[in-house]
Amino acid sequence: xxxxxxxxxxxxxxxxxxxxxxxxxxxxxxxxxxxxxxxxxxxxxxxxxxxxxxxxxxxxxxxxxxxxxxxxxxxxxxxxxxxxxxxxxxxxxxxxxxxxxxxxxxxxxxxxxxxxxxxxxxxxxxxxxx
Amino acid sequence: xxxxxxxxxxxxxxxxxxxxxxxxxxxxxxxxxxxxxxxxxxxxxxxxxxxxxxxxxxxxxxxxxxxxxxxxxxxxxxxxxxxxxxxxxxxxxxxxxxxxxxxxxxxxxxxxxxxxxxxxxxxxxxxxxxxxxxxxxxxxxxxxxxxxxxxxxxxxxxxxxxxxxxxxxxxxxxxxxxxxxxxxxxxxxxxxxxxxxxxxxxxxxxxxxxxxxxxxxxxxxxxxxxxxxxxxxxxxx
Numbered sequence: 001x002x003x004x005x006x007x008x009x010x011x012x013x014x015x016x017x018x019x020x021x022x023x024x025x026x027x028x029x030x031x032x033x034x035x036x037x038x039x040x041x042x043x044x045x046x047x048x049x050x051x052x053x054x055x056x057x058x059x060x061x062x063x064x065x066x067x068x069x070x071x072x073x074x075x076x077x078x079x080x081x082x083x084x085x086x087x088x089x090x091x092x093x094x095x096x097x098x099x100x101x102x103x104x105x106x107x108x109x110x111x112x113x114x115x116x117x118x119x120x121x122x123x124x125x126x127x128x129x130x
Numbered sequence: 131x132x133x134x135x136x137x138x139x140x141x142x143x144x145x146x147x148x149x150x151x152x153x154x155x156x157x158x159x160x161x162x163x164x165x166x167x168x169x170x171x172x173x174x175x176x177x178x179x180x181x182x183x184x185x186x187x188x189x190x191x192x193x194x195x196x197x198x199x200x201x202x203x204x205x206x207x208x209x210x211x212x213x214x215x216x217x218x219x220x221x222x223x224x225x226x227x228x229x230x231x232x233x234x235x236x237x238x239x240x241x242x243x244x245x246x247x248x249x250x251x252x253x254x255x256x257x258x259x260x261x262x263x264x265x266x267x268x269x270x271x272x273x274x275x276x277x278x279x280x281x282x283x284x285x286x287x288x289x290x291x292x293x294x295x296x297x298x299x300x301x302x303x304x305x306x307x308x309x310x311x312x313x314x315x316x317x318x319x320x321x322x323x324x325x326x327x328x329x330x331x332x333x334x335x336x337x338x339x340x341x342x343x344x345x346x347x348x349x350x351x352x353x354x355x356x357x358x359x360x361x362x363x364x365x366x367x
Contacts, residue, residue, distance in 0.1 A: 027132045028367040029235050062237035063366050067137045068359040069154045071248040118238050122330035125235050
């Protein structure tokens with residue numbers, strides 16, 4: 001769920017990297033966001049969240065986790081989103097690891113994300129243009 | 131994956147002039163507190179001595195960094211090798227720092243907070259929930275955060291205000307971005323009260339951000355065994 005690839009010849013959707021996918025992979029920050037108009041979050045329980053964007057550089061994904069001294073990092077949620085307007089409003093899905101459930105679509109804001117206290121999203125790091 | 135491989139809370143075991151850090155993060159590494167300042171550097175966690183509930187509120191004076199169950203260092207102990215800690219002082223401002231490697235990219239500003247234990251992300255124990263009589267219902271655990279990454283500047287002075295037992299504010303507190311601490315210490319209580327970095331650190335760039343923290347106790351505290359977990363809540367791309 002943390003590595004991504006584009007479908008050759010289509011280039012419209014990003015999919016998690018599978019082992020048999022010819023070894024092609026890319027980090028989110030390294031893939032081109034131009035022409036990216038859809039994003040799917042495929043969940044371990046078979047559900048999927050899907051978002052579409054009307055323009056480039058509007059889709060994003062991130063993981064939310066906590067590092068505790070003596071425990072290490074636990075990933076709590078994997079979130080995908082799409083920016084809806086120039087005020088940062090966005091629509092999101094999230095797979096919550098501990099609860100093992102898909103939540104969304106829900107509305108939030110990239111400039112002050114309320115979901116799990118994420119706060120202001122790093123627009124540049126995520127490749128967004130708002 | 132684009133997550134970080136190494137994140138740690140590093141304890142400065144020397145002083146403000148000479149920094150020497152011990153990384154805490156792996157299994158069996160701990161921050162421990164005690165009212166006793168000597169003789170505990172090789173004490174196992176299971177044998178850690180109890181403190182007597184005090185008649186009035188105050189610091190738990192001595193803070194230890196354990197890199198293994200019986201390998202302890204005093205925070206700000208004045209020596210790169212194991213040495214007893216001095217009593218907590220706000221003036222010992224090169225106290226600790228969060229460290230991350232160059233493998234990950236933050237997707238938002240990290241959060242410094244604390245949870246009850248390693249099994250979940252609750253923060254309802256007596257020590258983190260605080261008590262009305264002692265802390266104004268804020269956590270007994272207080273912390274402050276420097277306003278920029280160490281590659282830009284590390285702390286150059288102590289926080290303006292020393293921690294007091296009633297410090298705390300609802301939700302997030304952030305220092306102003308730059309070479310300064312937050313004005314007051316913040317209480318650390320899970321996702322309720324916490325410190326947020328003023329900026330998102332640069333992508334795929336190893337760095338540090340300095341923190342200082344202190345534990346209080348008081349006469350209204352419920353006796354028990356507490357294992358608060360210092361935590362960095364963060365996002366990555």
